Amino acid sequence: MNSIGTAVVTLPTSTQILITREFDAPRHLVYRAWTTPELIRQWWSGDRGQVTSVEVDLRVGGAWRYVMIANGGFEVAFNGEYLELVGEERIVSTEVFEAMPDHPAVSTLVLTETGQRTTINLLVEHTSQSDRDMHIASGMEGGMQESLDHLEQVARSLA
């Protein structure tokens, strides 16, 4: 079954972002792809750049850090600490965009398996609505740069 482009983003409260997606794979494989550095490297940057470093210390109190070089040539890094790990069904961690270290969020990933398919619910909780809104407005990492690149193109075409 084709699930391309089926992620759903909703805003349950003024400080939260909820991302939902179903995958055509059993839960243990989704969990493996989500937590294994070599596998994270293959998907985490999406179309926005190349992953250059992934560190995962998968235990409560352990740290994670993902770095990518975005298409604009600049580095984008996130890090956090694992707060709660429940088998292959739940990962709670802090999440900090290193360019804005004073605005940490807490993300809760829940994986649910139904008949060899897995649904993930990723809830990102910010401490304020402005932090949440900033997170969305950036279109995630790289999105801002894409916007600026477009703006630059427009500006050049006007010159």
Added chain:
Amino acid sequence: MNDLAAALRLGQPQVSKHLRVLRQVDLVEVRGVGRQRIYRLNARSLKPIHDWVATYEQAWNQRFDRLDVVLAELTANEKGADG
């Protein structure tokens, strides 16, 4: 409004208050039919909100579409190992 109150399991005063705020920012429209007030969503006003979230959603779609590829490989490997 009775329908909304029942569907949301909220009291009438609460629903009334929410609707008043939504009307003020033009997210819902209201018309009277007899003694009833019929509310409808105003899609045009919602579009900027939709667009705002869409860029963010697109970034996740790109990620997850790649994750699909990783998962297809893992699934194939696992089946191969079992077989």
